[in-house]
Amino acid sequence: MSELRIDSTRTLNNGVEIPLLGLGVFRAENGRETERAVLWALEAGYRHIDTAAAYGNEESVGRAIRDSGIPRSEIFLTTKLWNEDSRRGTEAEAFNRSLDLLGTDYVDLYLVHWPVPGRFEKSYVALEPLYRAGHIKALGVSNFHRHHLEALAKATDLTPAVDQVECHPLLGQKPLVDYCEGLGIAVTCWSPLGGVRLNLTADPTLAGIGAKYGKTAAQVIIRWELQRGLVTIPKSVRRERIAENAGVFDFELSHADMLAIGDMNRNQRAGSDPDNFDF
Numbered sequence: 001m002s003e004l005r006i007d008s009t010r011t012l013n014n015g016v017e018i019p020l021l022g023l024g025v026f027r028a029e030n031g032r033e034t035e036r037a038v039l040w041a042l043e044a045g046y047r048h049i050d051t052a053a054a055y056g057n058e059e060s061v062g063r064a065i066r067d068s069g070i071p072r073s074e075i076f077l078t079t080k081l082w083n084e085d086s087r088r089g090t091e092a093e094a095f096n097r098s099l100d101l102l103g104t105d106y107v108d109l110y111l112v113h114w115p116v117p118g119r120f121e122k123s124y125v126a127l128e129p130l131y132r133a134g135h136i137k138a139l140g141v142s143n144f145h146r147h148h149l150e151a152l153a154k155a156t157d158l159t160p161a162v163d164q165v166e167c168h169p170l171l172g173q174k175p176l177v178d179y180c181e182g183l184g185i186a187v188t189c190w191s192p193l194g195g196v197r198l199n200l201t202a203d204p205t206l207a208g209i210g211a212k213y214g215k216t217a218a219q220v221i222i223r224w225e226l227q228r229g230l231v232t233i234p235k236s237v238r239r240e241r242i243a244e245n246a247g248v249f250d251f252e253l254s255h256a257d258m259l260a261i262g263d264m265n266r267n268q269r270a271g272s273d274p275d276n277f278d279f
Contacts, residue, residue, distance in 0.1 A: 004226055005249050006045040012161040013184035016108065016138045019076050020226055021246065022048030024190060024235035030057040037237040038064035042075070044243045050164075050188075050233045052080035052113060053098050062102035072104060080113040080142060081127070083279060087119055091126040095135070110136040111164055115148040115274055121155035128158055138162065142190075143274040146179050164188040165274075167230065169206065169221060170198055172265035177230070188231040193218050195270040205264065213251045216244065223248040224261045 009017040023041040028034040034057040038049055042064075051061045058079060065075055079102065085094035099105065110130070112123050124141065131139040140162030141152070149163065163180050167173045167189035177187050194200035206217035213220070218234070222245055225232040234245045253261075272279075 006246055007047060008226075010186055010229065010231060012138050012186055013159060014138055014161055016161065017076075018109065018138070018162070018186065018231055019046070019048035020231050021046060021222070021248075022050050022076070022078070022188075022231065022233040023242065024050045024233035025057055025061060026052070026055055026190070026235050028055070028057055028235070028237050030060050033237050034060035035064040035067070036239075037242065039068055040239045040242050042068045042070055044246050046242075046246065047074060048076040048078070048231075048233070050078040052111075053082045053085070053094060054080070054113060058098055058101040059103075062104060066103060076108045077102065077104065078109040078111065079107055080111040081123060083114050083116050086112065086114075086116045086123040089119075089122070089126070091123050092130065095127065095130055099135070106135050106137060108137045109140055109162060110138075111140045111142040111162065114143045114277060114279075115141070115145075120144075120148065121152055124152060124160075125156050128156065131158070140164065140185075145274055146176055148274065149179070149183070149185070159183055160185055162186045162188055162231070164190055166191050166269055166271050167225070168192050168194045168198070168200060168270070169203075169224070169261050169264040170194060170200065170266045170268040171270075172262055174262070174265070177228070181229075186231060188233060189225050190233060191270050192225055192232045192234050193221055197270045198268065206261070209253075209257050209260065212257075213253075215248070215251060218245060219248050220253070220257075220261070223251065223253055224258060227253055227258060
């Protein structure tokens, strides 16, 4: 897959193009920290920014996009419906609030953030009119297991464009990825580097693989995900790390190395299990 580039995209099941590499801004502080991170990412060639209502930084993401001088049409912007709005049935109000904070009249991808029991199907269906009206270019879900997707399919004929899930070498998600691929659902990896809890960037196996290519463990992980055809959204607020995370398009992992990284899977999570969350 040496043809991968920083502007490489994947065609979603409705024809929308999503950039394979994006910047995640989870836990980036609203204000200067988020604004700088987004601007640095855009300067480095990223064209995909992933935020959420729950992150509390949509306003700063929108401001940075405007300040970048890059046309809005050239930037893929993702945000998400938070659980409390799902529980209250205030999906449209939440979406419009996000639009106001982002300072845009559409988002490229809107996700139901978590499968709130008894509500996620209703929330997804409630958002469909906004998708059909063009305010949402692609509608998807986040943190959905296979059984959540199966339940959703009974409630609607509109297959999600994306399922954004925790995915990294210790949680390879192969069964879910294979299932989604069979339905034409693209998978996006959140916490692709394992976060602080798992600290995969210091893993000796990954570092050893990276040494063969002159790359860091983080770059090896990102390249592994991209070569699997997955969208990946590593988070950083450091300029040098944002640039480093994008330095993955001048090498290709061998088949043996791809398999070795896949064999690291332990079904180990850094975040909450979508079947057991309390927020």
